[in-house]
Amino acid sequence: MRLQTSTKLAIYAVIELAADAGRQLSVAAMGEKFGVSSHHLAKVMNELAHAGLVQAVRGVGGGYQFSANPRRTTLYDVIRLFEEIGGEEREPEATPESLALADVLHEIDDIAIATLGSITIATMCKSAQMRRTNGATPRQVHLARG
Numbered sequence: 228m229r230l231q232t233s234t235k236l237a238i239y240a241v242i243e244l245a246a247d248a249g250r251q252l253s254v255a256a257m258g259e260k261f262g263v264s265s266h267h268l269a270k271v272m273n274e275l276a277h278a279g280l281v282q283a284v285r286g287v288g289g290g291y292q293f294s295a296n297p298r299r300t301t302l303y304d305v306i307r308l309f310e311e312i313g314g315e316e317r318e319p320e321a322t323p324e325s326l327a328l329a330d331v332l333h334e335i336d337d338i339a340i341a342t343l344g345s346i347t348i349a350t351m352c353k354s355a356q357m358r359r360t361n362g363a364t365p366r367q368v369h370l371a372r373g
Contacts, residue, residue, distance in 0.1 A: 228339060234309040236263060236271045238351075241305055244281060244293035246352045253290035271309075278308055297352060303343035312336050312343075 230238075239261055244252060254272055258265040272291050275281045282294040295304075306312070313336035321329070 230306065231309055232263075233267070233271050233274075234306055236261060236268055237275055237305050237309060238302065240268070240272060240291070241275065241280060241293065241300075241348055242351050242355055244291060245295075245297040245300075245348045246356065248293045248297070251284045251288070251290040251292040256290070274308055275305075278304075280305065295348070297349040298347055300348045301344045302346045302348070302351065303340060305348075306343055312340055 240257055243257060243260070244250070254265045254269045257272075258268045261268070272281060272283075276283055276291070280293070280295045280300065281291045283289070283291055313333065
């Protein structure tokens with residue numbers, strides 16, 4: 228599955244902020260950490276704030292902080308703000324072949340939604356912390372598992 232840059236940034240920001248819910252970070256600080264422009268990240272943060280996942284804190288030392296429940300908020304809750312999964316419509320003049328393919332693609336979408344909906348932000352925070360502590364790259368972790 229490929230995700231847009233905005234979607235990845237949203238996930239990174241949510242995980243970063245949820246790791247310490249009391250902490251607030253500026254768009255500039257997060258942009259520097261993630262290696263992206265503050266302008267692009269600000270648009271992402273606006274969308275997350277609109278969805279109620281983060282809240283903007285104004286004033287000196289302001290920024291954003293996580294405002295949702297990390298044990299109830301899932302990856303799908305974040306991803307669906309930026310991506311359309313399962314939104315493909317059937318062709319008006321469908322053939323048996325196109326219908327068969329559409330059935331498979333819909334099943335894949337359903338599995339992706341179920342999987343992403345089962346992974347909480349709290350789980351992602353733990354996974355990120357484990358990688359920070361162990362110093363393992365995602366590739367090293369994947370190879371060790373499989």
